[in-house]
Amino acid sequence: RFEMERFAKGIALAAPHHPKKLDKHFDYGTAGFRDKARNLDSVMFRMGLLAALRAKSTKKEVGVVITASHNPVEDNGVKLIDPMGEMLAMEWESHARNLANAKDDSIVGELAKIVEKESIDLNFDPPKIRIGMDTRPSSPELSKALQDGILALQCQFENLGEMATPQVHFIVRCLNTNCLYGQPTESGYFKKLAKAFCSLNQSAGPDSILYVDGANGVGAKKLPLFQTSIAEASAEVPNFSKFDIVAFNDGTQGKLNERCGADYVKTGQCPPEGIVMEPGKRYCSFDGDADRILFFFQNQKSCQILDGDRIACLLTDYIHEMLTYLEIEGLSIAAVMTGYSNGNAVNYLKKKNIRVEIVPTGVKHLKKKCTEFDVAIAYEANGHGNMVVREEVERKIEMMAQEKEKWGSKKGEAAKMVKNLIDLTNQTVGDAISNLLLVETILRKKNWSFDRWAQCYVDLPSKQEKVKVADRGMVKTTWDEQRVTDPPSLQQKIDQLAGKHANSRAFVRPSGTEDVVRVYAEAETQAVADWLAREVRIAVYELAGGEGEKPSSLGEFV
Numbered sequence: 001r002f003e004m005e006r007f008a009k010g011i012a013l014a015a016p017h018h019p020k021k022l023d024k025h026f027d028y029g030t031a032g033f034r035d036k037a038r039n040l041d042s043v044m045f046r047m048g049l050l051a052a053l054r055a056k057s058t059k060k061e062v063g064v065v066i067t068a069s070h071n072p073v074e075d076n077g078v079k080l081i082d083p084m085g086e087m088l089a090m091e092w093e094s095h096a097r098n099l100a101n102a103k104d105d106s107i108v109g110e111l112a113k114i115v116e117k118e119s120i121d122l123n124f125d126p127p128k129i130r131i132g133m134d135t136r137p138s139s140p141e142l143s144k145a146l147q148d149g150i151l152a153l154q155c156q157f158e159n160l161g162e163m164a165t166p167q168v169h170f171i172v173r174c175l176n177t178n179c180l181y182g183q184p185t186e187s188g189y190f191k192k193l194a195k196a197f198c199s200l201n202q203s204a205g206p207d208s209i210l211y212v213d214g215a216n217g218v219g220a221k222k223l224p225l226f227q228t229s230i231a232e233a234s235a236e237v238p239n240f241s242k243f244d245i246v247a248f249n250d251g252t253q254g255k256l257n258e259r260c261g262a263d264y265v266k267t268g269q270c271p272p273e274g275i276v277m278e279p280g281k282r283y284c285s286f287d288g289d290a291d292r293i294l295f296f297f298q299n300q301k302s303c304q305i306l307d308g309d310r311i312a313c314l315l316t317d318y319i320h321e322m323l324t325y326l327e328i329e330g331l332s333i334a335a336v337m338t339g340y341s342n343g344n345a346v347n348y349l350k351k352k353n354i355r356v357e358i359v360p361t362g363v364k365h366l367k368k369k370c371t372e373f374d375v376a377i378a379y380e381a382n383g384h385g386n387m388v389v390r391e392e393v394e395r396k397i398e399m400m401a402q403e404k405e406k407w408g409s410k411k412g413e414a415a416k417m418v419k420n421l422i423d424l425t426n427q428t429v430g431d432a433i434s435n436l437l438l439v440e441t442i443l444r445k446k447n448w449s450f451d452r453w454a455q456c457y458v459d460l461p462s463k464q465e466k467v468k469v470a471d472r473g474m475v476k477t478t479w480d481e482q483r484v485t486d487p488p489s490l491q492q493k494i495d496q497l498a499g500k501h502a503n504s505r506a507f508v509r510p511s512g513t514e515d516v517v518r519v520y521a522e523a524e525t526q527a528v529a530d531w532l533a534r535e536v537r538i539a540v541y542e543l544a545g546g547e548g549e550k551p552s553s554l555g556e557f558v
Contacts, residue, residue: 003122004112007153011049011108014152018045018145019104026100028093029512030362033100034068034077037138044142046099047078048149049111054092055126055155057118058083062126063172065165066133066142067289070215070263073256076138078146079165081130085173085428087364128156130172132163134218134289135256160186164218164290166431173428190229196423197437198233198240201444207242210440211283213249213272215261219290219432220250226433243440249274262287262294262383262432271296271303282450286432292383293432295439297450304454309345311439312337312379313456315387318442319377320354322418326411328396336369336378339482339507343522344457360481361509363430384430387438389422397422460503461526463533465519470545472510475517481509493539501528506536517544530554 020042026033033043047064055062063081071077080088080096088096095114102110115122129150133139143159150157160168167189174184182192214220227245234240249260249272257264260272262285271277272285277298284295295306316335323333334355337346341358349356359365363384370376370388379385401419404412424441426434443453469475476486484491490508498504504523511518517540521533537551 004108004115007111007122008108010152010154011111014148015045015104015107018042018148020102026097027512028097028100030364031087032077032079033096034071034075036074037068037076037136037142040076040078040138040142041145042104043100044078044145045149046102046107047080047096048146048151049107049153050092050096050099050114050149051080051129051146052126052150052153052155053095053111053114053118053120054080054082054088055129056122056124056153057120059124059126061128061130061172061175063130063132063168064146065163065168065289066131066136066139066146067165067218068134068136069165069289069291070257070261070287072258073136076136076142078142081169081172083172083176085169085176086367087429090364090368122153126155127175128158130158130160130168130175132160132165132168134165135162135216135221135251162218162221164222164431164433166291166426166429166434167222169428170426170431186225187229190225191233193424193426193434193437194226194229194233196420197230197243197441198237200417200420200424200441201241201243202237203239203241207244208440208444209244209246209282210436211246211248211275211281212436213260213265213274213283213285214247214251215264215272215286215288216249216251216254216256216258217261217286217288217290219286219288220247222290222433223247223250241444257288261285262292265294265296265305266307266382269303269305277303284436287383290432291430293435294383295450297454299451299454304450306450306453308379308381308383308385309337309342309459310453310456311383311435312341312377312385313345313348314442314453315379315438316349316354316377317352318445319375319387319418319421320352322414322421323375325414326397326400326418328393331375331393332373333375334369334373334377336366336376338366338380339480339509340381340520341379342381342457342462343460343503343505345459348457358480358482360479362512383432383435386427386430386434387422387425388427389425394419394422460522460524461529462520462522463526463529464521465533465537465551466511466516467519467537467540467544467551468516468547469540470515470547472515472517475508475510475540475544477507477509482507484508487543490539490543493543494536497532497535497539501532504528504532506532508536508540515547 060083065079068075068077171184174182265285336357359369366378374390374393377387400415506521523529
């Protein structure tokens, strides 16, 4: 506490410029805080303070991104990045929550609690904190509040300007690996991806074009740099199969995330505005900060979405096949998914003898499970995900690629291919550009069209609903959110309802941010899925303290 007093004056001078004006509780969500931009000045200042403490605690580079991802342009948010490019450690989420919600005159006291609990040496002078932001008009002003918090604890920062979220994660990891992961610049990010992509695509099929919906966000602004890097890298690769990008919703006209972007496409099961789809053409959508991607095309009837489940199946199947060929003894491989992953996607992988792990909703839960395996491919259905490879396994594969004489030329070439696939992956976080290149590469290797990719399995119809409740804490679930533990009568009712139809399932989970319980149902037909979701919704209302008007039954489905 004595050490904290040294900084109290600086905090006292800066804090009045960023008062907590609203009697509002800020929740730390899946990856940080989000709200209307006008409400976030005090939160940003305090997250600047927290980022400074995190840097002093880890004694390493950390980062901050100002973004609200797929939210409307009026919103904004903040994500903290840990030294290896991962999201803020879950143990620090309570610190973030308590600090964001502290009274103005309690900020120093709250910081002192964190310092004491984490045994932080305040005298340590950490490296600069890297700050990136998306294209929202509110981001520059909120960045100033963040910077004031960092400076109040006598730390330094580097403003990276407008950056896609995955780029900031990448840069932080590079800085903390002595550049072994790559060069800690935007140029270094693109060069690493471009080099791996071009190496993998020597004589890899015919030239191709992909139409990219940039969600009018920061990812769209980065596409010209991306294309330049591909062109430069391909000039050094013989027989490179040309790959062109045509961007739309590139920020020159429309609003960020308005009727465009990955979330809009996934939720509406329709193409974004800004383009007229044509048969035979291939499309994809980024989200606002370019950490999510979905693909789509026009089939015979409508817009066919190729979501995160299908990306997971494509990548996992191919990577598993390549790693099996390398015959690395004792290698553990898994696909990590959530309860919202389509049942037939899970079945597709299991039929290929690939291990599938189901975890709670939220990127942080997928990332944590990934650490249990040598190679893990983790995706949410919304298009956020990536591959994570244990460092010693990556070194082993790199060695096999370099020592062809020892392992044989075919196995050596296979190891080289796998190493390039690893380099093409942003292992820190979901990355729309990285995943675009991974999907394009594997489709070329397999000589698959989008239509052939879609034929891997048929999605089971599903339905999502939500129930307003007096207290979401009444509903408790197992760790993976697949079964209710309290009240037990609710799970009994769900089992009874789902058991009436073959290949049906349903689960409920309390929202992390509001007093609602979310319902998911899946069945062989849409009619059964709709019926099951509604009946489970009624059960939640009756057994878990529903509020408002009781949902009406769709009748007894036969």
